[in-house]
Amino acid sequence: MGQRPSSATLDVAGLDARRRTWRGRLPDLAKQARALPARRDDLDAAVERLHDPASGDAELMEALRAAVKARLVTYGSPETALAAALEDLPRTTSGAPGLEAVELCALLVAEAFALADRDADAFAGRAVDAERTRRNERRAAARAARETRAEEERRLKAWESSLVGAESVPGLLGCSRDEAARWIRVGRIPIAREVEVRRGPRRVREPEFDPAALEALRPAVPAWREADAPTPAQEEPRPGTRRVSNAAVARVAGLDRYAAHFATARALERRIIACLGPTNSGKTHFGLTRLAEAESGIALGPLRLLAHEYREALEGRGVPTSLLTGEERIRVPGSRHTAATVEMCPFRTPVDVAVIDEVQMLGDTERGPAWTAALMGVPARTVIVLGAPDAAPMVRRIARLCGDPLEEMRLERMGPLAAAPEPVPLADIGRGDAVIAFSRREVFALRAELLRRGRSVAVVYGALGPTVRRAEARRFREGEAEVLVATDAIGMGLNIGPLRRVVFSALTKWDGQQDRPLSVQEIKQIGGRAGRFGGEHAEGIVAVLRGGGDPAEIAHALAAGPQAPEDLRPPVAPDTEIIAAVAAEIGTDSLFGTLRRIERSVLRRDDPNYRLGDLSTQVAIAEAVDGVRTLPLLDRWTYAMCPVDERDEGIERLAGWAVEHSLGRAVVPPLAGYLPAPDRASQDALQMAERVHRRLVAWRWMALRFPDIYRDIDGALAESHRLNEWIEAVLAARPSGRVRAVSGGADAPGGKRGRGGGQRGKAGGGKPGGGKPLGQQRPGRRRR
Structure with a gap:
């Protein structure tokens, strides 16, 4: 006969069951509480504090308050803790917590830091006064922004009616x-x-x-x-x-003759070498070799991560190289080479060789203007562009517009690439495979299922910072992780090492507006990461998970020739000089009005040479910051260029920073506060850390432009480093069995999935490896 469970075992089992009940009850109690800045991790910590199965709602709330206070103390000071707590308070219909909630929250912070009653009351009073003042300032700025927009719209309509x-x-x-x-x-x-x-x-x-x-x-x-009068020597108008x-505004903006905007480049005798080929054809090796042999040069790419890789490759060849990205600068004394993101291309310092990577990005309406500016304006005697063959027609057009001679080189893939004839069951995913998903939520659903099946997994997705992406790629490359689960973020040059197979979870993706089939270029660009010439996996295999689509579509894409963009006109966008000139010409100090005029009239829609890029993010930020009238127009333009995540209230946060800036007050860097043990971290805690990291990216971007206002760069760097280390540890850890999965989220395969990487969504069924596949989530559009 088997042994009967002991009373101690029954007590533990009963307590665990009771804790599950408490955990389900706590969210409702937290909502009923007044001004309690509780996170999901606080709920878990509160449940862990209780050991009496008879505990009721009062004990639950006391435990929750204790957990929140314990977390607030980790911020180091009452002021910093209060700023973080106010971010976590539930929003009202007006978007901000009420002043009474601010006072109660401040008192909770004072209690956490054990302030005396008198000091606590004074702290709360100062907090309410400061918040009231801040709200008045922001309301005034918002009101001024609305008035400015209305006036600029009126001016525009009056001009159009004339x-x-x-x-x-x-x-x-x-x-x-x-x-x-x-x-x-x-x-x-x-x-x-x-x-x-x-x-x-x-x-x-x-x-x-x-x-x-x-x-x-x-x-x-x-x-x-x-x-016009004909003469013997001239029958046509003078050249x-x-x-x-040209027209006044059009002449000042010059977008219809954009190439002439780059005086230094036009003064040089440039030549362009287009080295085009599929993934794994040796393009980057060719470009960096030519760059390393030059006396001076610059490498330009789409990601900060790639700029770091270019720099390391050049340094590895004995070439001292500086780094220049939107939020980071490393000056190497004596260096004559620079690795940079494409938006940071310097236009006034001539070099011998410039390498511009991923030139097919010219076709992107949002970021494409940066590639147009770099290719037209980089002041290099030899400009080497690297990318997919699809980009060839646009590169030819730009070379003609610049009057630069063009040499085209076509490289072939250095190893075979084949489409798998049959879909791949999830159970067959093994060492050396990369599974490609199209949302953060699905990445974690696949990761959880693969971990359950005993696989070790590394993950790469867009929300991760460059440091963490590289760490995850290293884990996979060095064999610490058998499988890589990634979004299409791996399509742009990240060094992930040899892949046996690239397996798409589905052959459709949500592009921010609709579900659409993957393009031929997307399948080639991502699938081409499989295989590595001379490596362990010489032949690359491209496949799709069972239920994710027809493998024949992959075979068709891999066999297809280059596909030119529908519109071969390169996209262009204004820069600081153009903004200043147009604003002066139309007589306005409104950034919103200036951008609207540029959108409506500066570049004709049927211009034969250029098309206007997507300025919607800049217009939205301009509308938000235009009410901060004490900030000069060009400072507001700098704010409009800052990379923000609109899904995380990025524009509203940026507008608040602008108000602080206009008043000469320091803008403090965002902080994450308490972080749970990596092996116990929930998806909510991980997403919170990623959000704060993205806010820090925006803060550091601003700090490079306004160091007198964004002062605490050391604090921002330290917090970024702390978050990177913690996120790395979370991704490397096997989740504890006691960590509660987010309802319907990535740790619950087959649950609800939806847009925005799990931020808002629509239900979808199916489990990994069967039925409707993981892979058809709908990630929301994220502005850069």
Whole structure:
């Protein structure tokens, strides 16, 4: 007969059951509490504090308050703890907790730090006064921003309503209809905008003109007629006439002649070498070898992580190299080489060789303008561009616009790449495989299922900072982790080592607006990471998980030739000089008004050479910070360029920083506070740490531009380092069996999955390896 369980065993089992009940009850009690800044980890810690099965709601709340106070103390000072606590308070319909909640929260902080009653009351009073003042300042800034927007919209509408059609041009210029038509055709008379009108059964675009601009051109009419008069030596208008007589705003912005904006590059005799080929064809080796052989040079790539890798590769070849990214600068004395992110391209310091990686990003409307500017403006005698063959037509067009000779090199893949004929069951995923998902939530669902099956797993996804991504890639590369589970973030050059297979969890992805099939280029770019010439896995295999799609689609994509973008015009965007010039020309101090004018009229939609990039994030930030009128226009433009996560209230937080800046007050770096033991960390704790890390990226970006306001760079670096180490430890740890999975989240395969990497969503069924596949989540769009 088996032994009966002891009373001690029964007590432990009963207590565990009771704790599960308490854990389910606590969220409701926390919501009922007034001004209690409780996180999910606090709920877990509160349950662990209770040992009496008879504990009721009162004991639960006392334990929760004790857990919150224990966490608040880890911030080091009451002021820092209060700032963090206010971030965690539940929001009201107005978006911010009430002042009474602020007072109660401050008293809780004072209790945590054991302040005397008098000191606690004084601390709470100061907190309420400071919060009231801060809210008044921000309300004033928001009101001013709304007034500015309304005024700028009114100005824009007034300007648009003043525009006239082509039939009015002769009267305004004092010329004939034939002269007006000819001068419009050759570009002497500027078109303000084009509007779509119906002409019978068709809709056509007709030009409109600015009467004020036409009035300013009247004195030029006699000279135009003289230039039009044929002579034995010249039957056509003199060259250069179009450039001299561009419209006022268009001439000042110059986006329709963008290449001329880069004076240093145009003064050099540049040549462009386009080294194009698929993944694993040796492009990066070619580019860095040429760069290392040059007397001076710069390497430009899409990610801070890649800038670090370029620098390490050059340093490994004995070439001292500096680093330049949006939030980090490493100056190496005596170095004549720099590794940088593409947005940080210097345009006034000539070098011998420039390498621009991932040039296919030219086709991206959001970040593409940075590649256009780099390729047109980098002041290098030899410009080497690396990327997929699909980019060739746009590179050719840019070379023509710049007047630079172009040499094209095509590289072939150095090892075979094949499509797996059959879908892969999740049970068959093993050492050397990379599984590609399309949301953070699904990455963790796959990780949890693979861990359950006894596999060791490394993960890579977009929310991870560069340091953690590299650490996870190293774990996989050195064999500490058998399997890599990643989003398509691995498609851009991260050194993950040899892959046996790349296995897509699905062949569709959510692009921020809709579910769509993966493009041929996406399958090639990501799938091409499989295999490595001369390595352990010479032949690369590209596959799809069972239930994730038809393997024939992969075979078709791998066999397809290059596919040029539908629109070959390179995207462009304004820079600081253009913003200043346009604002001065239209007579406004509004950044919102300046950007709206640029969007509406500076670059014609049918311009044959260029298209305007996506300025929606900059316009949204401009609208938020325009009410901070004591900040100069160009300082507000700097804020508009800051990388923020809109899903984490990034624009609102940036606007608050701008108010503090305008008042000359220091903006303190974001802090995460208490972090649980890595093996007990919940998904909520991990996501919180990632959010704070992203806020620190934005803070450090601002600190490089406004060091007098964003002062505590050492504190920000220390917190970034602490978060990186903790996130690395969490990802390397096997989760404790006692860690509660987020409801319907990544640790519960088959639960609800949805957009935004698990932030908001729609239900989806299926378990890994069967039914509807993991992989069809819908990650939300994230602004850079």
